[in-house]
Amino acid sequence: MLIQLLNGLVYGGLLYVLSVGLVLIFGLRRVVNFAHGSLYMLGAYIGYTVASLGGFWLGLVVSVFALTVLGALLDRFVFRPLQDEDPIVTMLVTFGLLLVLEDAVRTVWGKDFLTMAPPPSLSGVLLLTGTNFPVYRLAVIGIAILVAIGLSLWLRLSRVGLYVRASSVDPVTTGMQGVDTERLSATVVAIGAGLAGLSGTISAPLVALAPSMGGSILIDSFVVVVTGGLGSFTGAFIAAMLIGQVHNWGVVFVPSAAPMIPLVLMVLVLIWRPSGLVRAGA
């Protein structure tokens, strides 16, 4: 029972780290990055390759850094030139990017499953209520909690965080107050992509790496973002934890229908509250 609850927290944590990146990007650019799952996948693969050369922690650092850079490029060459267009245009372009990145990863790393070991320092198990639970999974929960705390402190207490929150409510007015929203957006998209890389790398020892791995988590993260209330950080956290549990119990009890359960939950939430659990900006 406790074990299942913890497994749900692990998936919820991964989902939160990935989804909050989507929320950040949406807040500043008012678009949804359809290639976000591909960034997650790319993070996992880069982490895998670097980890096999220089150890897990180096892999984690390099992967997050590489994805952060990629995020800045994404903002500069996709989101910024297209900001005056209909959001649909940007979504189509990022969707095209998703297909390109998936194919690129398949070409570079092959389509066979790859597996990655957790770092030696975290590879043990812990006896919890009579069952062995991998320490690494607890570490993943810990990382997700750290990201959540760090991000909230940054958003609540720092000046940049204030700008980010202001822009999420009204980018135009924020710009008129003298905030350089272009630079802010580049920073925020870079952080969002970096978080996708973080999520991908820490999930790599838990799942089998395949070019299609971005797909299933992308749909869950979309469900999280919409269920939580588009653009809401708190909502994303609550929804990620909820979907993490629901997903995990679904896999345990009805494995074949598990992918459908988060969607059903989302539809129910949206019927109850059409704008999601938490209204953005609140």
Place this chain on the structure above:
Amino acid sequence: MSIKRGVFPIVLLAIAIAGGVLPTLVGSALLLTLLTQAVINAILASGVGFLVRQNGLVSFGHAGFFGLGAYIVALSATYHVMPIGFALALAILAPALLALLLGLAILRLVGVAFSMLTLAVAQAFYELVLHWRELANGDDGIAAELPPRILGLDLAMFQQPGSMFLICWAMLILLLFGLRLLVESPFGTLTLAIRENEERARFIGFETIVPRAIVYAISAAIAALAGVLFTLYNGFVTPNVLYWSLSGEALVMAVIGGTRAVWGPALGAVIFFLFKDAAGDLTEHWPAIIGGTLIVVTVLLPRGVSGTITMLLERLGARAP
């Protein structure tokens, strides 16, 4: 904006006849196979384009409805649960009903969220078929045990490229004609009004969710029709029919063709398939090509080919005395 009203049926009829004699002119079976696939995809793309045109919404998940239609035919034929006629009807109606109910729930959201969820729903069906191996062999796909006669026609009629091309072609022409009628009906005008300004449409007394859900359902039914034709033609279905690269392909076709005219996406599909044929050896990297084309066309050709043609025709018309 509009080519003269009376012209459309005449042009369509001319194109219909031209297509009808095509199989006798085209000797190569390979090319005919390609053209048949192109027409099936043209139907799918028309569904995607219709949604954009009437609702202003982009679906990233029409492969979901396409694949659902394809799988319902394949599974019900294989497990012999119902006569094939019922199965064909169910394969089109069930996805439409699903879209209607789903639409009622998610059309309240802003367009961005709607697009995200269309992708999520289709991908969930993909994962479902992939993981539920007892149902349909997962990744390996399933061969549909189709009966020897379907709706009074021999099965061979559906599986020979020459005759299947004609069946699909007739379906496409009927579909475009039907869509044109629908677009010009009061219902078509109402949905356009809602697309332009949902709030005002509500203020003058119209309910705005249900009409849009109906448009979504119609566009899903069109995609499912394409899926049904796909199974009848190939007799074999794999989870790829639900995968997002197919949704992407349908979008590329609609964007290439342009969605302002109901015939735009179908034209886009034909262009796309000629392009695919020319790409030849590069097809190993097909998803990347689809993705790349989508990016380039979206940015460089926002009106699509049909929009450009219409614009040129209008300029010519304006110059003529």
